[in-house]
Amino acid sequence: MQKDYFNMELLRFTTAGSVDDGKSTLIGRLLYDSKTIFEDQLDAVKRTSKQKGLDHIDLSLLTDGLKAEREQGITIDVAYRYFSTPKRKFIIADTPGHIQYTRNMVTGASTANLAIILIDARKGVLEQTRRHAIIASLLKIPHVVVCVNKMDLVNFEEEIYENIVQDFKNFSAKLEIPDVHFVPISALLGDNVVKRSQHTDWYGGPTLMYLLENVYIASDYNHIDCRFPVQYVIRPHTTEYHDYRGYAGRIASGIFKPGDEVLVLPSGFTSKIKSIDTFEGPVEAAFAPMSVSMTLEDEIDISRGDMIVRPKNQPKVSQDLEVIICWLNPKGPVPRAKYYIRHTTREARAMITDIQYKMDINTLHRLEGDKDIQMNDIARVSIRTTAPMFFDSYRKNRFTGSLILVDENTNETVAAGMII
Amino acid sequence: MTYNYNLNHLKELESEAIYIIREVVAQFEKPVLMFSGGKDSIVMTHLARKAFFPARIPFPLLHIDTGHNFEETIRFRDELMAEIGANLIVGSVQASIDQGRVQEEKGWNASRNGLQTVTLLDALEEYKFDAALGGARRDEEKARAKERFFSHRDEFGQWDPKNQRPELWNLFNGRKKMGEHFRVFPISNWTEMDIWQYIKHDQVKIPSLYFSHKRPCFVREGVILAYADFMQLKEEETVKEMQVRFRTIGDITCTGAIQSEANSLDDIIQEVATSRITERGGRADDKRSETSMEDRKKLGYF
Numbered sequence A: 001m002q003k004d005y006f007n008m009e010l011l012r013f014t015t016a017g018s019v020d021d022g023k024s025t026l027i028g029r030l031l032y033d034s035k036t037i038f039e040d041q042l043d044a045v046k047r048t049s050k051q052k053g054l055d056h057i058d059l060s061l062l063t064d065g066l067k068a069e070r071e072q073g074i075t076i077d078v079a080y081r082y083f084s085t086p087k088r089k090f091i092i093a094d095t096p097g098h099i100q101y102t103r104n105m106v107t108g109a110s111t112a113n114l115a116i117i118l119i120d121a122r123k124g125v126l127e128q129t130r131r132h133a134i135i136a137s138l139l140k141i142p143h144v145v146v147c148v149n150k151m152d153l154v155n156f157e158e159e160i161y162e163n164i165v166q167d168f169k170n171f172s173a174k175l176e177i178p179d180v181h182f183v184p185i186s187a188l189l190g191d192n193v194v195k196r197s198q199h200t201d202w203y204g205g206p207t208l209m210y211l212l213e214n215v216y217i218a219s220d221y222n223h224i225d226c227r228f229p230v231q232y233v234i235r236p237h238t239t240e241y242h243d244y245r246g247y248a249g250r251i252a253s254g255i256f257k258p259g260d261e262v263l264v265l266p267s268g269f270t271s272k273i274k275s276i277d278t279f280e281g282p283v284e285a286a287f288a289p290m291s292v293s294m295t296l297e298d299e300i301d302i303s304r305g306d307m308i309v310r311p312k313n314q315p316k317v318s319q320d321l322e323v324i325i326c327w328l329n330p331k332g333p334v335p336r337a338k339y340y341i342r343h344t345t346r347e348a349r350a351m352i353t354d355i356q357y358k359m360d361i362n363t364l365h366r367l368e369g370d371k372d373i374q375m376n377d378i379a380r381v382s383i384r385t386t387a388p389m390f391f392d393s394y395r396k397n398r399f400t401g402s403l404i405l406v407d408e409n410t411n412e413t414v415a416a417g418m419i420i
Numbered sequence B: 001m002t003y004n005y006n007l008n009h010l011k012e013l014e015s016e017a018i019y020i021i022r023e024v025v026a027q028f029e030k031p032v033l034m035f036s037g038g039k040d041s042i043v044m045t046h047l048a049r050k051a052f053f054p055a056r057i058p059f060p061l062l063h064i065d066t067g068h069n070f071e072e073t074i075r076f077r078d079e080l081m082a083e084i085g086a087n088l089i090v091g092s093v094q095a096s097i098d099q100g101r102v103q104e105e106k107g108w109n110a111s112r113n114g115l116q117t118v119t120l121l122d123a124l125e126e127y128k129f130d131a132a133l134g135g136a137r138r139d140e141e142k143a144r145a146k147e148r149f150f151s152h153r154d155e156f157g158q159w160d161p162k163n164q165r166p167e168l169w170n171l172f173n174g175r176k177k178m179g180e181h182f183r184v185f186p187i188s189n190w191t192e193m194d195i196w197q198y199i200k201h202d203q204v205k206i207p208s209l210y211f212s213h214k215r216p217c218f219v220r221e222g223v224i225l226a227y228a229d230f231m232q233l234k235e236e237e238t239v240k241e242m243q244v245r246f247r248t249i250g251d252i253t254c255t256g257a258i259q260s261e262a263n264s265l266d267d268i269i270q271e272v273a274t275s276r277i278t279e280r281g282g283r284a285d286d287k288r289s290e291t292s293m294e295d296r297k298k299l300g301y302f
């Protein structure tokens, strides 16, 4: 098995659904059918199923969480799960579907290539479904798979499925979701999850697993706009590498090659890339999301938080940012409160200078005049920073367009921001 | 020459881990890498070397020595440190016992695994480490599935699952108050299989314990344990020579072996692929109760 495992790709996805739509069962099913479940785990689940008086194995228990939550019988945070097939390794950010947990969904969505949105076939598109789709679109998740679940409870009827698909399409047309797929499934029985269903002759599309394995993700990274946030400066101070000065970091976007002319922000100095080094030796090209160390032809003073770009393709440079934020903390922002802002490898202090409007996360409508931001709220704000930031719009670049705000007193991460 | 601007899953995981290790050095004053001698901490050490090449690893490695180690682990550790020129600090559980900081467990299942927590926290405090890098992975155990890359600990070293900071994109928040510290887990997203594939791909050296060998063992409560001369046997237990290997390496008193003929990395990868038991399934310390890892974690265990 997996002889070719040096050629596997990584796909990160998140799952969203309202309570009881079957999210845990679906994840359990994916883990079970991809043979990721071990005997001792299965034994524990069998034991618990029995204790609960169930006559079947409750696959949803496989994704069960922490003790306190187990007692409360709910999931309250993002949990990560792993499975792989010979083609891809998958990381699931499993987030709960409660109304109050927009923040968890945003967290899980921030790193995802793909979102699975679950709909109960008996209930159709609900307010929560809209919210999940809106969050996927706000966070710019490139691919969405809408799973119409519990098809077994509606006799696998085509018409019911088609109506739901149409409903979803009608409303999502206003959103920016580049790639949407629909699959009729039964998570409980396994129909169209990994194996094709015997009950949906009318459905000509692929199974969920086929989509997960084959969705084209190579273009999810931005390979056009060269952005290299400097994370750390490597200075070996050894005889062999006496004058070595390597700018270490992870490529945010674009493709860098030795010989390329580059410009350093904020100084504006230009130079050429001398080498791009890794432990295995120099490489001929570096692209997102590689971690490398770059050396330049000229000695320039560069430190953490600086950004190396191409002279003819520069990010915006400003101390004023227009941002869509999701508030993550139980305590809302107070007027003129100050925060630390983290953006790429750069940190500064920041102030929310204006709250322009809040957004109704179920309809995308602007709530003009409502400026009372609470946990789980999405709002458009203006932020002023103490030092210039080098950024692109989130739409163009998920890495140079995203930021977090950190409370100066509690040190908690209180907001996630996407630059407009 | 045309390029394929795509990383395979191992390279992407490696790049993520290197990014996080560098982030720790940039954000903290005094980081340390917790080195257990097991494959995960060996891979961590390998990644740390890569992260700072051509410089040396800019922080020390900390080994919490329970005094009940496999000889092979210690020999391997010392050879590795010599090879990479790293600075090793050893925290001794025996010393904690001698100083009366902890009490040795009694009874048949006595283990020093729980005592490590005190020695670890003492060492972190003594050296004023403010970030401890560890090789824990989220797939190891349920309680770890929600662990953050940057895991905040209060001034008692405790983990509060409800009070962890949300982590978005690749933005990590290591801000803390005096006396608090962080545990950081750069290989959170790796599975046991990823670790083995990576060890094979990068030809990372690992202790011989992971490969099939003959050694004196005995069976207790269904778990095969290696015999060492300080161990007490129950009447019905007998020591016999067995062909075994270990999937994880910890304290010798509670690390279960599996009967195996696997003596190459390909054999091991094949075995892991077809194995029906989780790697921690063999650890006596996890069997005590279904939530035991979670309980120990809250107290400051790795």
Ligand SMILES: Nc1nc2c(ncn2[C@@H]2O[C@H](COP(=O)(O)OP(=O)(O)O)[C@@H](O)[C@H]2O)c(=O)[nH]1
Pocket (backbone or CB within 6 Å): A017, A018, A019, A020, A021, A022, A023, A024, A025, A026, A060, A149, A150, A151, A152, A153, A185, A186, A187, A188, A189
């Ligand atoms: N009949 C049927 N029941 C399902 C299906 N998927 C989930 N369920 C049941 O719906 C209930 C809620 O499922 P669960 O996975 O816990 O939902 P979650 O709250 O979204 O995680 C459980 O009783 C499941 O057994 C399905 O496809 N068909």
